[in-house]
Amino acid sequence: MRSFAGMFGALLGVTLGAVVLLLGVFNAGISAPPVAYAGSAAASCGNGVIDPGEQCDPPGSSCTGAFSGQTCQTDCTCSGGSAVSAVLHHFQCYEVRPPQRFDDRTVSLDDQFRSFDATLRKVFSVCAPADKNGEDSSAVGAILHLTNYGIKATSKGPKVFNQKVTNQFGTLNLDVVKPARLLVPSTKSLSGPPASAAGGTLNHFSCYKVKRTKGSAKFAKQTATIQTQFETVAVNITKPLRLCAPVSKNGEPVNTSPPGTNDHLLCYRIKASTGFPTTNVFVNNQFGQQAYPLSQRREFCVPSTKNQGGSPSGAFLDD
Numbered sequence: 001m002r003s004f005a006g007m008f009g010a011l012l013g014v015t016l017g018a019v020v021l022l023l024g025v026f027n028a029g030i031s032a033p034p035v036a037y038a039g040s041a042a043a044s045c046g047n048g049v050i051d052p053g054e055q056c057d058p059p060g061s062s063c064t065g066a067f068s069g070q071t072c073q074t075d076c077t078c079s080g081g082s083a084v085s086a087v088l089h090h091f092q093c094y095e096v097r098p099p100q101r102f103d104d105r106t107v108s109l110d111d112q113f114r115s116f117d118a119t120l121r122k123v124f125s126v127c128a129p130a131d132k133n134g135e136d137s138s139a140v141g142a143i144l145h146l147t148n149y150g151i152k153a154t155s156k157g158p159k160v161f162n163q164k165v166t167n168q169f170g171t172l173n174l175d176v177v178k179p180a181r182l183l184v185p186s187t188k189s190l191s192g193p194p195a196s197a198a199g200g201t202l203n204h205f206s207c208y209k210v211k212r213t214k215g216s217a218k219f220a221k222q223t224a225t226i227q228t229q230f231e232t233v234a235v236n237i238t239k240p241l242r243l244c245a246p247v248s249k250n251g252e253p254v255n256t257s258p259p260g261t262n263d264h265l266l267c268y269r270i271k272a273s274t275g276f277p278t279t280n281v282f283v284n285n286q287f288g289q290q291a292y293p294l295s296q297r298r299e300f301c302v303p304s305t306k307n308q309g310g311s312p313s314g315a316f317l318d319d
Contacts, residue, residue, distance in 0.1 A: 044057075044076075045057060045058075045059065045074075045075060045076035046058050046059060046076075047195070047196055048194075048195065048196060049187065049196035049197070049198070049199040050076075050143070050199040050200045051199045054076040054077075054199070055072075055076060055077045055078045056070075056072035056073075056076055056077070056078050057072065057076050057199075058072065058076075059072050059073060059074045059075075059076060060072060062141065063078035064138050064141060064142055064143070088263050088265075088303040089129040089130065089136060089138075089139040089142055089303075090129070090130040090131075090132045090136070090139065090226075090300065090301065090302055090303065091127035091128065091129060091130055091145075091146055091265065091300070091301040092127065092128050092130040092226050092228050092297060092299075092300055092301075093125040093126070093127040093128075093146075093148060093267070093297065093298070093299040093300065093301065094125055094126055094127070094128065094230070094276065094279070094294035094295075094296070094297055095124065095125045095294065095295060095296045095297065095298050095299075096123050096124060096125055096126065096292045096293065096294060096295075097293070097294075097295040097296060099122040099123060099124050099150065100122060100123045100292055101121070101122055102120050102121060102122055102123050102149060102287075104119055104120065104121060105119070105120050105287070106118065106119050106120075106154070107120065107151075107182070107249050107250055108249070108250050108251065109179070109182070109206050109247050109248070109249055110247065110248040110251075111206045111245040111246065111247040111248070112245050112246075112306075113157070113160055113176055113206075113208065113245060114157040114158075114179075116153045116154065116155055116157060116179065117153070117154040117155070118151040118152060118153045118154065118179060118182065119151065119152050119154065120149045120150070120151055120182065120287075121149075121150050121151070121152055122149070122150040123147060123148065123149055123150075123290070123292060124148045124149070124150055124181065125147075125148040125294075125298075125299065126145055126146070126147055126148065126186070126188065126281055126283060126292060126294060127145060127146040127147075127148060127183065127299075127301060128145055128188070128228040128229055128230060129142035129144070129145065129228065129229075130226050130227065130228045130300070131226070131227040131228075132168075132224050132225070132226055132302075133224055133225055134225070134227075139227075139228075140227055140228065140229055141229075143187060143198075143200070144185050144186070144187065144198050144200055144202045145185075145186050145187070145188045145283065146183040146184065146185060146186065146202075146205070146301075147183070147184045147186040147283050147285055147290070148181055148182075148183055148207075149181065149182045149183075149184060150180065150181060151179060151180065151181060151182050151206075153178065153179050156178070157178070157179075159175055159176060159177055159178075160175070160176040161175045161176075161213060162174075162175065162213045162216075163175070163176055163210075163213075163243070163306055163307060164306065164307050164308075165240075165243060165264070165266055165304050165305070165306055166304060166305050166306075166308065167266055167302045167303060167304035167305070168302060168303075169219075169220075169222055169237070169268075169302065170219075170220070172212065172216070172217070172219060172240060172266075173212070173213035173216035173217075174210040174211065174212060174213060174240065174243060175210060175211045175212070175213050176208045176209075176210055176243060177208060177209040177210060177211060178208060178209055179206055179207070179208050180207055180208060180209050180242060181206070181207035181242060181244070182204065182205070182206055182207070182247075182249070183204060183205040183206075183207060183244055183265070184198075184204055184249075184285045184286065184287065185198040185200070185202040185203075185204065185285060186198050186283040186284060186285035187283065187284045187285070188281055188282065188283050189281070189282045189283075190279070190280070190281060190282070191282075192282055193282045193284055193289040193291070194282060194283070194284040194289070195284070196284065197284045197285050197286055197288075198284070198285050198286075201255045202255075203246040203247070203254055203255050204246070204247050204248075204249045204252075205244035205245060205246060205247060205264075205265055206244065206245055206247040207242040207243065207244040207245075207265075207267065208242060208243050208244075208245070209241070209242055210240055210241070210242060210243045212240075219239055219240055219268075221236060221237065221238055221239075222236075222237045223235065223236055223237065224237060224300075226300065230276075230279065231276070233272050233274060233276075233297070234272065234273070235270040235271065235272045235297070235300065236270060236271045236272070237268045237269075237270050237300060238268065238269045238270065238271060239268060239269050240266055240267070240268050240269075241267050241268060241269050241299065242266075242267045243264060243265075243266055243267075243304075243306070244264055244265040244266070244267060244301065245264050245306075246263075246264070249286075263303050263304065263305055264303075264304045264305065264306050265301040265302065265303060265304060266301065266302050266304040267299050267300065267301040267302075268299065268300050268301075268302065269298060269299060270297065270298060270299065270300045272297060275296065276294070276295065276296050276297050277295075278293050278294065278295045279293070279294045279295075280292070280293050280294075281294055
C-alpha cells in the first residue's frame with residue numbers, strides 16, 4: 001500500500017509539474033494586455049508634459065488646443081467648460097544670433113516631397129506660438145514651440161514645381177527647391193532647462209526653400225499684429241521663404257488625426273519698426289536640453305494647405 005501511495009505521489013508530482021510548465025509556455029506566447037489609461041496616467045500625470053494618452057498636464061491647469069476652455073483634472077483629462085476646435089497655431093520665429101553650432105547628427109526624413117537623410121548643423125531660431133490680429137488667444141499660453149535647425153541633405157533631390165499654397169494671406173504658386181530646415185517640437189523655459197521634452201501631437205516639419213512659379217502672381221506685402229509669450233508687435237510681411245511639410249523623422253509616425261493635421265506652414269520674411277531685446281531661453285526636445293540667446297525676429301510661419309481648394313482647415317492639435 002505504501003508502495004502504491006509513493007508511486008501515486010510521484011505520478012501526481014510529475015503531472016502538476018507538466019501543467020505548470022505548459023502554463024508557462026502558453027503565457028510566454030501571449031503579449032501582456034495593454035496598460036489601462038489610468039495606469040499610464042498615474043506614472044506620468046503631473047510631470048508638466050502632455051504624454052501620449054493624456055489630454056493635459058499638470059492637473060489644475062487650463063486645457064489648450066482641442067480642449068481650450070476646459071480644466072485639467074487629477075487624471076490629466078479635460079472637462080468642464082466648452083471645448084473648441086484645435087488649430088495649428090501661427091509661429092513667430094526669434095533668431096539665434098549668431099546661429100549656434102549643433103552637434104552634427106544625421107536623421108532620416110520622409111515627407112510629401114521626398115525621402116532623404118540629412119545632417120543637422122546649426123540652430124537658427126526658436127519659434128513661439130503666435131496670436132495674429134487677435135484671432136487665436138490660446139496661442140499665447142500654448143506649451144509647444146518649434147526649434148529651427150539648419151539641415152544639409154546627403155543627396156540632392158528634384159525640384160517640385162507649381163505647388164498651390166493657400167493660407168489667410170491668399171494663394172501663391174511656388175516651386176519647392178531644396179530642404180533647408182527641420183522644425184522640432186520643443187518645450188521652452190526662461191528660468192532653466194525644462195525637465196521634460198515635448199509631448200503632444202505637434203508634428204515635425206521639414207522646410208524647403210521656395211521660389212515663385214514663373215508667370216504666377218507675386219505676393220502682396222501685408223501687415224499684422226503679432227502677440228507671443230514675449231511681446232506684442234506690428235510687423236510687415238514681405239515675402240515667402242520656406243514651405244514646411246509634416247515629416248516623419250527616423251520612422252516616427254506623422255499625426256493625421258483630426259482632419260487637417262497635415263496642414264503645412266508657409267514661413268515669410270518679416271520686418272518690424274522696433275527691435276527685440278536679447279532674451280535667453282532654454283529648450284528641451286528629442287535632441288536634449290539646449291540654451292540659446294534670441295535677439296531678433298525675421299520669420300513668421302502661417303498654417304497653410306497645399307494643392308487644395310479653399311482655406312486651410314486649421315484642425316491640428318499641438319498641446
